Amino acid sequence: MVADDKINIAYLIDTISCDTAGTQKQLLETIRRLDKDRFEPCLICLWQSDWMAQNELPCLCIVLDYHGFMKWSFPGIVRYLAKVVEERQLHIVQTFFEDSIFVAFFAKIVARVPFVLLSSRRDMGLGQENQPWYHLFFALALPWVNRYFAGIIANSEQVRFYVAKREKTDIKKIIVIRNGVVIPERPSVSPALFGNNGCETVWIGFVASLTSVKRHDLLIKAVAELRHKKISHKFRVVLLGEGPERDKLASLVAELDLKHHIHFVGAVKNVVPYLYHLDIGVICSDREGLSNAILEYMACGLPVVATSVGGNIELVDEKNGICCPPGDHYALATALQRLVEDGQMRMAMGAESLKKSCKTFSWDKAMAELEGYYRSFVENSI
Numbered sequence: 001m002v003a004d005d006k007i008n009i010a011y012l013i014d015t016i017s018c019d020t021a022g023t024q025k026q027l028l029e030t031i032r033r034l035d036k037d038r039f040e041p042c043l044i045c046l047w048q049s050d051w052m053a054q055n056e057l058p059c060l061c062i063v064l065d066y067h068g069f070m071k072w073s074f075p076g077i078v079r080y081l082a083k084v085v086e087e088r089q090l091h092i093v094q095t096f097f098e099d100s101i102f103v104a105f106f107a108k109i110v111a112r113v114p115f116v117l118l119s120s121r122r123d124m125g126l127g128q129e130n131q132p133w134y135h136l137f138f139a140l141a142l143p144w145v146n147r148y149f150a151g152i153i154a155n156s157e158q159v160r161f162y163v164a165k166r167e168k169t170d171i172k173k174i175i176v177i178r179n180g181v182v183i184p185e186r187p188s189v190s191p192a193l194f195g196n197n198g199c200e201t202v203w204i205g206f207v208a209s210l211t212s213v214k215r216h217d218l219l220i221k222a223v224a225e226l227r228h229k230k231i232s233h234k235f236r237v238v239l240l241g242e243g244p245e246r247d248k249l250a251s252l253v254a255e256l257d258l259k260h261h262i263h264f265v266g267a268v269k270n271v272v273p274y275l276y277h278l279d280i281g282v283i284c285s286d287r288e289g290l291s292n293a294i295l296e297y298m299a300c301g302l303p304v305v306a307t308s309v310g311g312n313i314e315l316v317d318e319k320n321g322i323c324c325p326p327g328d329h330y331a332l333a334t335a336l337q338r339l340v341e342d343g344q345m346r347m348a349m350g351a352e353s354l355k356k357s358c359k360t361f362s363w364d365k366a367m368a369e370l371e372g373y374y375r376s377f378v379e380n381s382i
Contacts, residue, residue, distance in 0.1 A: 006040045007378050008089055012081075012104050013096040014066075015049040016057070020269065021209075022292040023096055023122050026155075026179055031058045033180075033367050039374070042088065044081070046099055069102060077103060082111040091378045094118040094153075098138045105145050116377045117149045121163045121174075123289040124310045143168035150377050153370075155179050155290040156311030177370050180363030181295040183354070187273040193238065193263060194277045202235040202340045205278040205302075207271055207293040208285070210243030215307075217252055218284045218329045224256045225333035226340070233340050235261070240274055242267040275300040279346055280339050286326050288312050298357040303349030305335045320352040 011031065016024050031041050041059045045052065046066035062084055066077050081103060085093065093115055095104045101119055108117055146152065146167055152174045154160040164171040194203065208214040216239060223237055239249075239262065246264070253262050268274065275281070281297030283306045290311035297304050304321035306312040316323050322338065324331035339346050 006038060007091050007374055008040045008042075009034075009092040009094065009374065010042050010044050010084070010088070010090050011094050011096070012044045012046075012100045014046045014099055016043070016045060016052050017049045018051050019055070020267075022289075023120075025292065026122075027096065028058055029180065029363070030367070030370065033363055035367075035371060039371070042090075044084065044093075046077075046103065064103070066099065066103065069099065078106040078110060081107040085111050085115055086113050089113070090115050092116045092118060092374060094120060096120050096122075098135055098142075101142070101145065102138060105148055108148055118377070119146075119149050119152045121152060121154045121159050121289075124159060124162050124287045139166075142166075146173070149173075151175060151373070153177050153373070156314050158310045158314065159289045162310075175373060177366060177373065178361055179290050179292060179295055180366035181292075181299045181357055181361045182363060183299050183358060184272045184276075186276050189273070190277045191273055193265070200234055202233050202280070203238060203278045204235060204280045204282055204336065204340075205238045205240060205274060205297075206282045206284070207240045207275075207296065208283065209241045210239070210245040210249060212245060213286050214241075215284045215286055215327070216245065216249050218327065218332055219282055220249065220252050220256065220258065220262060221329035222284075222333035222336060223258055223261055225330060226337060227258070227261065229333075229337065231337055231341060235340050237262045238265055238274060238278065239263065240265050240268050240271055271296065272300065275302065278302055280305060280336065282332075282336070283307065283312065284326075284332055285309060285312075291315065295357065295361055298353035298361070301350040301354040303339055303346050303353060305332065305339065307332075315356075320349045320356055 011027055013027065019025055019028055034041050043057060043059055043061040045061060045063050048063045064077050064080055067073055085107060093104050095101045104117055146169045152163060154163060154174050154176050155178055157176055160174045160176050163169060163174055206219055210216060253259055275296060281302040281304045283291050283294055285307060286309065288310035294304055294306060294315045304316045306316045306321060306323055307326040308323040309326050313323060322335040324335050
């Protein structure tokens with residue numbers, strides 16, 4: 001490759017349905033932060049979304065109009081992607097999620113020019129939920145398909161180990177590049193919710209879509225335990241997010257008579273004003289890759305209570321929070337009680353969260369590692 005040439009890279013993902021979901025948010029920010037003097041990015045989506053139609057994307061976007069692996073149109077989609085690779089002289093195609101992995105794999109087979117295939121893994125349950133039946137075949141085929149990929153990027157060590165075991169892939173082929181996070185400015189005005197309850201209240205927040213894997217029910221049950229303990233400090237819980245479990249969770253809150261303790265705020269585009277007025281951040285999921293919510297808590301100087309799953313244990317330790325077993329609302333209640341009742345502990349752990357965020361999860365660090373990774377493949381393979 002000539003030194004002055006740009007590296008042409010395409011990011012292949014199913015769709016961009018919003019700019020707040022973990023993978024999509026990280027991808028859009030990665031594209032924005034790429035060194036445009038050295039890289040020429042484009043976004044390739046399997047299908048169009050309403051959000052994409054209404055919002056400006058950070059680079060050229062090509063939509064393949066994919067309708068499924070088992071559709072008659074699938075070979076045409078593969079040829080279309082191969083044509084895009086050829087016409088745009090792509091050096092690298094990086095995939096996200098399983099359908100994209102297989103579309104890119106077949107495109108590599110039929111394309112008339114060589115290109116580097118990379119793949120991302122950002123969860124501990126790729127392809128396990130709300131997927132078509134043929135994803136069972138995908139799981140069986142991944143160990144073989146992965147041979148055609150030059151590398152796999154995981155966002156945590158736990159995801160790296162999980163992928164190596166589940167997909168029977170050499171762990172040396174999988175590199176860890178952690179998510180980046182921005183340290184946001186503290187807003188001058190707090191949301192009205194906080195102003196109505198006085199500064200003596202300890203605020204606990206949970207930022208996540210209201211889906212079953214996030215286990216909001218555990219936090220609700222933990223709050224019921226705390227109320228029964230009759231702890232001396234006043235506390236409230238804020239749930240930031242929307243999703244299919246909303247009605248079920250609201251019913252549980254009503255059943256446990258917690259409507260004065262738990263506030264459903266709904267989807268919030270900018271969570272920073274809320275985070276800076278919380279005292280404790282919570283993640284009690286059954287499964288995580290590397291939680292963007294925890295990173296955002298840390299960037300706002302919050303102590304974190306998290307279940308010890310996936311990359312959570314790489315983010316939260318005894319210095320900046322408390323990890324507890326998944327599925328155990330009693331343990332969650334005990335951890336929350338410690339922090340609610342000890343303001344000095346909250347401050348010390350929050351300060352450590354911010355320090356750790358700046359040192360380990362800066363965007364500058366993430367982009368330097370990612371761009372170096374790209375260059376190593378192009379310089380050696382193209």
